[in-house]
Amino acid sequence: MARPSQQLTHEDLDRARDRLRLSRARQAELPRALRWTWVFWLLIGPGVLVFIGENDAPSMLSYLATGANFGVGFFLPFVILTFLIAWIVQEMTVRLGAVTHRGHAELIFERFGPFWGAFSMIDLLIGNLLTLITEFIGIRAGLAFFGVPAALGVGLGAAVVILASLTGRYWTWERIALGLAILNGLFVPAALLAHPDGAAVGRALLSWSPTPAGGLLSGPTLLLLLADIGATVTPWMLFFQQGAVVDKGLQPKDISLGRGETLLGMVLAAAFGIAAILASTPLHRHGVTVSGTDFARALLPYLGRVGSSLIALGLLEAGLVAAITISTSSAYAAGEVLKTGHSLNRSPREAAGFYLALGGSVLLSAAAVLIPGVPLEFVVLIVNVVAVLAMPPALILLVLLSTDREVMGDQVSGPWWTGAAVGVTIFLVLAGLLYALSVLDPGALHA
Amino acid sequence: MPERGEPKREEAELDDQLLEPDQLVSAKEKVHLGRRRLSPAILVLLWALRAYVIFMVVVIATEVARVLR
Known part of the structure; x- marks a missing residue:
């Protein structure tokens, strides 16, 4: 088709x-495995970033609190289940994008109108603002371990997030974010320094036990249970991944690899989340209670200086990467709804609304942390x-979009996938x- | 390197081969998906979930107030 x-x-x-770049990689005269790896490397991004982004500061703090309160047991397989749920949900955004x-946001407004669109935007923006605040709590907690004053730490965090978005190029932004996201793996060596009992971990994964002493339905346990679900399934992930898939320029022929890179992100994030639980189990073994977010310092006697530093750096990374992805999801949604430029391939002058939403949400949340x-x-x-x-209203709109043949054509969700998504909603x-x-x-609940 | 907003001709030809027609910014601005007709059952579901969110907001506010006290 010719276009002027x-x-x-x-x-x-x-x-x-x-x-x-992708087309050249696909046609490169290389051994099949090498060519496939190159193509996968180029396509990697939205799926890995959304999952590592969701291993954010509140999520990692929830996992650390889980390990400290309950040790090795029910929560290990439960966390894996929540990640599987998240993968079912996120796969649909790859196809939609x-x-x-x-x-x-653009699809919701076009297909369901501004009335239902406004509700979903309110849910998203309030949730994002609150979550962004907690990302800066994580950044502050991580840097405080190294003696950085709160105001300086939060200011530096905000500067990194805003500067990363100002490259004017989606590809550069994505690679910066992926480079930071790798550091989420710091929880793995921290977990090894906690010397977890391999047999107990294996038993917990297979038997979903031991369950917490007061039962799963006691108030604090239920709160942690919900927090761990919320650590993997959230509305911003839908808006972010679909926006990033569009900004990256993925096409229907890329869907299978997009699905694969989302699966890779899920596996990595689940492994790092479980590592965080294991890293804090010494607190449970020694009956130590942590008040606030200072897990790195509380773990100092058990993990040593290196282990505690890894926890602090991991929290810093979790906050930074999530602040980058969550603020970008707000910006995508705001730009789409306001019908202004909404791409990281545009400069701030070409997409003022997009960058204002991004920078404004970052600065507002950073300031809130210092109260x-x-x-x-x-x-x-x-x-x-x-x-x-x-999440439930957002999920139903997602299911309605992904089962809409007028929107999805051949890529419409099948009955099994739809059933799974409805099951997740219930x-x-x-x-x-x-x-x-x-x-x-x-x-x-105890009657 | 051309100035931003002045794509070179060979770059435009490159774009012709690599992007789908509806992937262009100009196409997305002009073409809109129509509004979907929502059945009564779907409307009831959407309202029920909205009521659920409002109810849960009240629950969370109750819990926050309790903790802050």
Whole structure:
């Protein structure tokens, strides 16, 4: 199809350059395995970033709190289950983005209108702002371990997030974020320094036991259970991954590899999440209670200086990468709804609304963290709970879009996938209602 | 290197081969997906989930107030 050149923007050309690189890799005269690895390397990005981004500061703090409160047991296989749930959900955003070349907010507004679109935007923006605040709590906690003052640490974090987005090129931004995301793996050596009992870990994974002493339905356990679900399934992930798939320029022929890189992200994030639980189990063994978010310092006697530093750096990374991805999801959604430029391939001058939403949300949340007297650990746990509660409406809109043949064509979700997604929605609603019951009538769950 | 906003002709030709027609910014600005007609059952589901979110917000506010006290 011939297109006049004046129709093209630099956003199109930058995307075409990324496609050219991919096309050359696919046609390269290399051994099959090498060529496949090269193509996969070029396609890697949205799926890995969304999952490592969701291993954010509140998530890693929830996992550390889980290990400290309950040790090795039920929560290990439970965390894997939550990641599988998240993969089912995120796979749909890959197909939606690659087929429609439109972001999630744009699709919701176009197909369901501004009334339902406004609700989903309110859920997203409030959730994102609260979550971003907790990312800066993580950044502050990580840097505090190395003696960096709170204001300086938070300011540096905000500067890194904003500067990373100002490259004017999606590809560069993506590689910077991926480079930082690798550091989420620091929880693995930290876990090894905790000397976990391999046999106990194996037993827990196979038998889902031991379960917490007070039962799964006791108030604090239920809160942690919901926080761990919220650590993997949240609305911003839908908006971010679909926006990034569109910005990267993925097409229907890339869907299988996009699905694969999302699976890779899921496996890596699950492994790092479990590593965080294992790293803090010495606190459970020694009956140490941690108040606030200072797990790195609490673990110093058990993991040593190196292990505790790894935890602190891991929290710093978790906060930074998530702040990058979450602020970008807000910016994609805002740009799509306001119908202004919404691509990291555009400069701030070409997409002022996009960059204002990104920078504004970062600066607002960074400032909020410096307010004295905020109960940090509670804020961290409650943010993940809020994410779980906002998820069912977002999931139903996602299911409606991915089963819409007019939108998806041949890539429409099949009955099994749709059934799984509806099952996830029911699971999240029931988990939320159980939590509500535990708050409103704490005795009811023990009757 | 051309200035931003002035793509070179060979780059435009390159784009023709690599991007799908509906992937262009100009195409996305012009073509819109139509509004989907929502059945009564779907509308009831959407409203029920909205009521669920509002109810849960009240629950969380209750818990936050309890903790802050």
